[in-house]
Amino acid sequence: DRLGIGGIGPDQTAAAVDDVYAGAVSGALTVANADQAIDFSAVADPAEFQTLALAATASSGLPVAFAVGFGPATIAADGASVSFAGTGRVSIVASQTGDGNWNAAPVVAREFEVLPAFTLSADSINVRENGEGRFFVRLNGVPPSNMVVNVSRIGGDTDLRVKSGATLAFGPANWDWWQAITLAATNDDDKVGGTAIFRVALPGSEPRMVSAKELDDDFGENLAAATNGATISGGSNAGRAIDGIHANAGNY
Secondary structure, eight states, X not given: OOOBOOOOOTTEEEEOBOSSOOSOOEEEEOOOOBOOOEEOOOOOOOBTTOOEEOOOEETTOOOOEEEEEXXXXXXXXXXXXXXXXXXXXXXXXXXXXXXXXXXXXOOEEEEEEEBOSEEESOSXXXXXXXXXXXEEEEESSOOSSOEEEEEEEEEEOTTEEEEEOSEEEXXXXXXXXXXXXXXXXXXXXXXXXXXXXXEEEOTTSOXXXXXXXXXXXXXXXXXXXXXXXXXXXXXXXXXXXXXXSOOBOTTX
């Protein structure tokens, strides 16, 4: 016989009704918990100064919780965002433990790379004596407000200096624009190309270093030419004919 049973929930009593049988019967019907899944989208690589909003949904409609799997990251007290304390690989794990009607969902982890606050066009440059050399900087993400990158010499030859770009302002509108730092080398009488280290820093983020080398325009005696018995003549930079064979510097 066909029994008609209406919609019921876990541990509720159902009444069985048949077209022939007159009366009623009751019994306990246990309904198994349903499975659920989490939808947690991939996370784009952030810059270390950014705070990311976290969002994921469970098919059950129950709230999703987040935790740091590994890496330099901290989940906010309200569980809705994550901030960073440096660069490197980070994993965020989304979970939903279930309730009386739903089984726990399989956890979902998303990995991403926390980027340095800014990118440099080069980490070493040449600067001509009595001339200039340049490198460029831009941020790696949209800042929450205006930020300033500072550039300063922290060691080396004092003839090398920041000519322009010692402070560079970036904001939400120009964070990805390359901005120039121009270094200059003071003219001197020595014949040594000096070197210096420049620090590029954004407050609250890891600084980066750029090495600069002076291309000296003063030349000493051409010992190679002298050893070979040659005499250098002509040209404005005779000292550059250094192989001891070419005796005329007219092309220099």
